[in-house]
Structures are given as structure tokens and as C-alpha cells.
Amino acid sequence: MSMTGLPAFDTTVQKSNTWVNDVAKELGWEDKHRAFQGLRVTLHALRDRLTVDEAAQLAVQLPILLTGFYYEDWKPATNPSKERTKDQFLSHISDYFQTIEPNIDAEAIARAVFKLMSNRVSTGEIEDITGILPAEIKELWPQAVRA
Template sequence: MAMHGLGVFDKTVQTTEQWVSEVAKELNLEDKHRAFQGLRATLHAVRNRMPMGEAAHLGAELPTLLAGFYYEGWKPESTPTKERTQAAFLETVQSHVHQYIRDENPGFEIEQLARAVFRVMSDRIPAGEMQDITHMLPAELKELFPEAVRA
């Protein structure tokens, strides 16, 4: 049964909800709003860390609705950012999380969030695209991704 009457809308809402639900499950989090905001924050941080072309390739792999949030606020002329360490990258993710969840305790650890999002991405995005993403990152950042896509 169609929720909105247009199949393309229904499909992107359903697929985006699946992504959010998978992130929530990975985080053992019941609050899907927080899971969504964490997913959004992590996608923004990884998008900003990649060159413009590769960031656009990643955006093309996302459900249409999620891609809209992915591109929200993007300033391609300011990318890629230069975080070379896990700590610096996770600090960027945390900054985004605090922008979207105005609470000192978002309900998850930032490293746990990044790893959860990257696991969901690796399950839902073709392996070749995931390898393209990880090949652009410094070794320390690659460690946040599942081993299967780091090779």
C-alpha cells in the first residue's frame, strides 16, 4: 500500500528508514531520531573529507531522501578537509552531532557511531564504491571501516 501515492517517494522513505533502523540497531539505540542525526552527522563528515567528485559518487549511492540530507549545507569549495587522524575525524563528527542533537549526551559514543554508519554503508553501497572511499582516506581513518572494505 502506498504511503504517499507516488512510488518513488514511498521507496525513498522506506529505504531511508531502513538505513536509520540499521544504524539504530548497530548502536543499540531505540531513539531513531538520534540514530538519524548521527547518520547525518557522519555522512557530512565523510563527505567533507573526500574530493568533490568522490563525494558526489557517494551521494549517488544514497536513497534520494537521504541524499538530500547528505548534500545539505555542503560547500564543495571547502573540501576536502584534511583530518588525518581518527581523533580529528571523530572530533568533526562530534561537532556535527552536537549541531543536530543539542544534548550533551547523544546516547552513543562518537567512535561507535562512525563504525556503525560505516558498517551500514558497507552493507548497502557497492563494494567498489566503498573501496574508492576508503582508498582516499589516511590509514587511521580507514580503521573505522569494516575490514572487508579496507583492503
């Protein structure tokens, strides 16, 4: 039975929910809202480090619902960010969670999201993304992607 009465909506909700569930499972979290926020903020941090073209190419491989969240508050004129270190990248994740959960493991979140992406986004796109990233940030991706 359809949730919304619109198959396209139902499909994107189901696909997006699968992504969130996979992040939650990888992190050992039961709180889907927390997992969604981790996915969302990591996608934002990644998006802001990509060129405008590369950010758009990644967006087309996300579930449609997640694409909307991915583009939320985006300022393409500022891409790519000049930040180069892993700590700078991870600070975007930890800063987001600071008021809700100050001791969050930002690196674990980034690694979980990147693992999910390496399984759900085309190999060519992942190669393009990791080819743009500074070495320290690229190290957050699964070993198979970095090889």
C-alpha cells in the first residue's frame, strides 16, 4: 500500500530511509533522527569541499529526498572551501552536534557516511570526489576507495 498515494514520493522516502538506516546501523545508533542529522551534516561538509560541477554530479546519485537536504543552505559561489585538513572537515560535523551532543565522534560519522556512499554511489563518481579531496580528508573513506 502506498504511503502518500504518489509512487515517486513513496520510492524516494523508502530509498532515503534505507540510507539513514544504514548510517544508523554502521554507527550502532537506534535514533534515526540522529543518524539522519549525521548523514545530512556530513553531506553538507563534503558538498562544500567539492567544485560546483562535482557537487551537482554527486547530487544526481542521491535519493531525491536527500538531494533536497543536500542542497539546503548551499552557497555555490563559495565552493570549493579552502579548508584542507581532516580536523577542519570534522569540525563542521562536531560543531553541528555541539549543542545537542557535545561528545559526538565526528570521525565515526564521516566514516560511516563515506562507507555508505562507497556502496551506493557509482565508482566513477566516488573516484572523482576522492580525487578532488585533500589527502587528510580522503583518508576518511574506506581503504578500498583510497586504493
